[in-house]
Each structure stands twice: as C-alpha cells, then as structure tokens.
Amino acid sequence: MTESSVHPALWPAPHASGAVDATVTVPGSKSVTNRALVLAALAAEPGWLRRPLRSRDTLLMAEALRAMGVGIEETVSSSSSVAGGPDASGEAWRVIPAGLHGPTTIDVGNAGTVMRFLPPVAALADGPIRFDGDPRSYERPLNGVIDALRVLGARIDDDGRGSLPLTVHGGGALDGGPVAIDASSSSQFVSALLLSGPRFNQGVEVRHTGDKLPSMPHIRMTVDMLRAVGAQVDEPETGGEPNVWRVSPSALLGRDLTVEPDLSNAQPFLAAALVTGGRVTIPDWPERTTQPGDALREIFTAMGGSCELTERGLTFTGSGRIHGIDVDLGEVGELTPGIAAVAALADGPSTLSGVAHLRLHETDRLAALTKEINELGGDVTETADGLRIRPRPLHGGTFHTYDDHRMATAGSIIGLAVPGVEIENVATTAKTLPDFPQMWTGMLGA
Template sequence: MHPLWSAPAADGPVDAVVALPGSKSMTNRALVLAALADEPSLIRRPLRSRDTLLMAGALRTLGVAVDEAAEGAWRVTPDELRGPATLDVGLAGTVMRFVPPVAALATGAIAFDGDPHARKRPMGPILAALRALGVDVEGDALPFTVGGTGAVPGGSVTIDASGSSQFVSGLLLAAPRYAKGIEVRHEGPPVPSAAHLAMTMRMLADVGVSVESGPDVWRVHPGGVRGGEVDIEPDLSNAAPFLAAALVTGGRVTVRGWPAETTQPGDALRHLLTDMGGSATYDAGDLTVRGGGAIHGIDVDLGDVNELTCVIAALAALADGPSRLRGIAHMRGHETDRLAALTAEINGLGGDVRELPDGLEIRPKPLRGGVFHTYDDHRMVMAGAVLGLAVPDVEVENLPTVGKTLPEFGELWTEMLR
C-alpha cells in the first residue's frame, strides 16, 4: 500500500515565483551525446531525478565516466563501450529506447530490464529497426538483450513510430557513430511529440552532427560528435501544475529562467492556459501566468505536447464548460495507461470523463474528496495536486513517484502555497 499525501487546498489566490530544475528530456539526450563524443563534456544544471540517474548509471555500466563537477554539473568522459553488462531502465522511456542503439556499439552482450510496468511499454519498433540495421537483438520487449560487436553498419530503415517519437530519437542519437549514419522513415499514423524530435535534431546539430529532415524522414550523417559545455534549460513540462495553480486559484505564478526560444513541448503552456481563461506574459526570462477568475473548457489536439495532458485534464475537470482532448491515443502506452487512469481517478472524485478512441471528453461536475490513485506515474501526482487546490480532502497516492522527473515537487508545491 502506497502512502497517501493530503493535497493542500488553496485558501486564496496564489502569488508565487518558482525556479525549476533542469529538463529531463534535454539532460538524457545530452548524456547520450556526451557518451559518444570525441572529447569530455560538461553538462551544466542537469536534472537529478530517477530517470536521469538511471541514464547516467547505464552509461557508467557501459564504460563511460559520469562524474560530479563544480556547481552541480556533470563531467562526462567517453571511453570504449563494453560489456557484458546488465542495465536497469526503471520505468524511463528515454533509457529503454535511447540506450539500446548505443549498446549496439559496445562489445559484448548488454541485457536490459526494468520495472514490472516497463515490460508492458512498447519497444518492438526500435528493436526491429536495430535488427534491420544489422544488430543482434534477442526479444521484442523488456527484458531483451543487445549483442554488441563494437560497430553498426547503419543505413536506411522504415518503422512505425506512432507509438512514441522516442523510437526515432533513440536511433538518431546513436547514428553519428554508425558507419553509414542512418535514414529513418516513418510509415503509419502521425508520430506524436514532434517537439521532442525537433529537440533531438537541434541537440545533434549543436554538437556538430550533420542532420536533415523532411516529412516523416530524418537523416543523420556519420561523423564526429563534439564535446564541450552544454547548458540544460529548466523543465517546462514540470511547470504545468504550478502555472495551472494560477488558473485554479485566480492568482499569479511566475516561472524563472523560461527560455526565449526552445524546442521543449512545455512552451505550449503559455498558449494552452490562455485558451483556458488565463493570461501569460513573458519578460526577461520569466513567464508569468495569471488566472482570469474562471477556467474555460478547451477542444485541443495534444498529440505534440502529450506530457501536458494530465494537468490539462485536471483543469478541464474544474472548468465552466466541456473539454475534448484529442490526438493522444498513444498515451495508453506511457508509464501507465494515462487515458484510463485519468478517467478512473477523476470519475472517482465525482467527475464525468469519457474515454475516446484518441483522447478524453471531460464534462465538469462538482467534485468531492477521496483517494486519487497515481499508478506510479509522476504526471498523475501532478494532476491530483492541481485538483486538490480546489477540492478539499483529495488524498494523492505515492507522492514519491514524482522522483522520476521532479523529486522536489512536494516542497515546491508547499512553498508556492505559502
């Protein structure tokens, strides 16, 4: 039985300034690229969470040095990748999908496993792609083994990446070290999380890799990977519950260090929250969201920003009109089946949520307190916290599961409400 956290209710409009730690998505991409670089790298302001520590641990096991440096940075010193080794991916999609293409460059058998639910997460497309590229892979889901030979021919491969953009990103990140590089073509329903693919391509280009892309095709040319210094942006998706608090309470929340230009999908919050009744202003690196006194329903495709869905669904349950969240069928394969989880938990508090083939229909109803189960999913914790601002006696299950991406969430949440 997981412990319960009494989500604090707001006793008035919040007025807070929040400083968030680094982006998980950027930190784990930076770690992979640094492990493949020609020289050491210094990763400044990395996120330290379960997912990033698992990534650092996996790379260390393969022979890469990831050491503490001044001011909380990580110094990454690449070395010959080697096995045999056994890697724990936890429940981290970036680790289970980014590291196998790297492990193919190691010598020896590299075994992968993770949390029980990780064995249910889609892996088939990227493992099949590695086989098509000449890599020996045993298994189609966790646990599986990559037989590294120290080199990968590379070349062209076609996959269905509609289940996760991470299938494409994982192949692209390792591809500079493949003899022919890689050309990845997607065939199937739209690839979700386009912003994360843009992030991958941008970060590859930033370390000197030659990349190209077109509709449903991405190319990475073989060559060196430059080391050096990398600055990690704050995690904008983790800003979602804090900025949402401004709408719920009719208050004001400022997130410090918001980049003027970014590939992070969390940047869409400024537009989404405005559409739901708030206002957003940007000034010298600070994004401030103010509540407008009411939360409006929204009809929106969240396919490219799916990691914001849980918080947007919580806001929709508190809105003054119905909402429809579309383009997110692939979220059934996330840390949990998020569509089923949101439906069950909001309805368990008296809500009216209906699961659709590609999303959710949410009709606001008066909510009551109760247990909000989170299924070991950090985004579900954040959704429960947002609901708890307006609904007394919401008990959120397993607060520590936010350690996946934001271990400080409970402290930051409490501080915001002071």
C-alpha cells in the same frame, strides 16, 4: 530514512485558501538532460552538462552509461539556492567518453528515454548488454527500436516479445543505413536511432511508415541537439522528404551545455495560478525552445489566464475563471494529465484529442485519468484518441497514481480546489521532479 517515511502512502493534497502568488524555480529538463548524456557519451572529447536534472530517470541514464564504461563526474559549487525549488544552479556533470563495453546489466526503471535510447548505444559496445526494468516497462513497446536495429546489423535477444527484458550483443560497431519503422506509438523510436546515428558506419536514414507521429517537438529537440554537437541532419522541416530523417556518419563534439528548466514540469505550478486566480513566475523560461511544455503558454491562456515572458522568466496570471477547451494535444501529449485536471474544474466542457498513444505511457493515462477524476465525482469519457470532460462538482477522495508522476501532479492540481483529495504514492514524482511535495507546499506559503 526511507522514501515511504518521507512521503506517506496517502499524501493530503494541499487545498488553496486563496490566490497563489509565488516564484517557483523548476529543475532542468529531463528530455534535454538524457539526450545530452547520450550525445556526450558518444562524443570524441569530454563535455559538460550544467544544471542537469537529478531525478530517477536521469540518474538511471547516467548509471547505465557508467556501466558501459563512460565517465560521468558530478560536481556541485557552493552557490546559494533559489527560493522555491532545489538548488541546481551550481551543479555540473563532466562526461568523459570511453570505449563502450559489456557484459553488464542496465536497469531502465520505467524510463522511456533509457529503455529506447540506449539499445542503439549498446549495439556500439563490445560485449553483451542486458536491459531490464520495472514490471510496467515490460508492457511498453520497444519493437520499433529492436526491429530497426536488427535491420541495421545488430543482434538482439528478446524472445520475440518486442519488449523488455532483452540483451543487445554489441559488436563494437554497427553498419547503419536505411531503415523503415512505424513510430506512431512513440516518437522516441525515431530519436533513439537518430541520437546514435552519427556513430554508425553509414549513418542512418529513418523512414516513418505509420500513422501521424506523436510528440514531434521531441524529435525537433533531438535534431537541434544533434546539430549543436556537429552532426549533419536532413529532416522534413528543412526541405527534406516527409517522414524521413537522415544523419550522416561523423565524430561528435564535446560541448558545454546548460540545461533549460523542464517546462512540462512547470505545468502544475502554472495550473495553480489558473485554478486559484493567482500568479506564478517560472524563472529562466527560454525565449526559444523545442520543449513541448512551451505550448502551455497558449493552452492555459485559452483556458482563462494570461502570461508575460520577460528577462526574469514567464509570469502566468489566472483570471479567476477556467474555460473549457477543444484541443489537439498530439504534439504535446505529456501535458494531457495536467490539462485534464484543470478541465475538470472549468466552467464548460473540454475535448482533448490526438493522444491515443498515452495508453502506452507510464500507465494507460487515458484510462487512469477517466477513473480517478470520475471517482471524485467528475464526468470524463474516453474517446478513440483522447478524453471528453464535462465539469461537475468534485469531492474529496483518494487519487491513485499508478506509479505515474504526471498522475500525481494532476491530482495535486485538483486538490487545490477540492478539499480532501489524497494522493496515493506522491513519491512517484521523483521520476522527473524531485522534491515536488516540498515545492508544492512552498508555493502555497506553507
């Protein structure tokens, strides 16, 4: 059965007939899974990932590492599934490091973590590693990683584009050392160099020279995960020099890691509670985390809900009213589409700022949100670094996704309150949230 036959080109977004009351089990974090795969592949001993996310982006990462010689064995126990989502509780991947080698070609799809985290890994391989991907991947910037690797001693052919397709000619090792980059278009440039840094002969010192760094929680996640496998990292937040990260050369430990639920992927379900005045519980919400999605507790509370974090998880309850918000989303930009969808249904205007870098994501998210919400009757205006949203009565219509998973979930949020919304290519949610349509209808009791 093909993907298009499972999810037709236009998917009627379910309309909520009343307040939602559901428990939704969200699969593992993509950001954690893909970082953990890279660190495990570079370790000196085998390791385990438990409850990893199985999605297009993570499977692309796993296949890419396998193509370079890493062993990744998948096992699934017979544990029972948890109501509300796919059963990931019994799944584990055993990662067996090996000598990295080419020649091979890696398909990055449109996954920022794959296209940015793996060229430094490829520089440590023996032989040429070619990177290619979806048409949109050619438009996403890679110059921060390419230029930095050249300074650190790598040989890369990209015909001067600063983007895909490209070939890394691995020499089996990399000198490393200090490098200055402008990572203002993507924090992944910094994370990419830090993740492989322990394996460079001199380690790495990454100095950010541009404007304010976006998505700082993702860099904190990288640093925490490096330290958990034995790396020594000096960073600004622990007394280091501002905008400078240093990773010392060292062997990395294999470890047994259980992946947290993906809190950003919990966003549409929490939004459903807010939009319908209902209640949604997300099991296993961590008490402490570096995931950007944890900011939803504060943001959605400010927009009219309330939340309680217990041993069971996070329960979010809507009040029946949605308030506009003025918020800087620079550190949590990936949450912007869902917040914009909720803001379009609010009782007052909203201003979302600090997210100019979203123009370089899976699609130009600011332009896409403006166009799609306005075509449903909304009043959204782009600003230099975000969106201004003035609520207006919305009507049904087609909500285009531009092959962007977060556009698909944003349209689904609007569809809860607006009859007749149809999502074009809802199957794009498989990038990070497999089975989203089934989870969404299940939440509504369908």
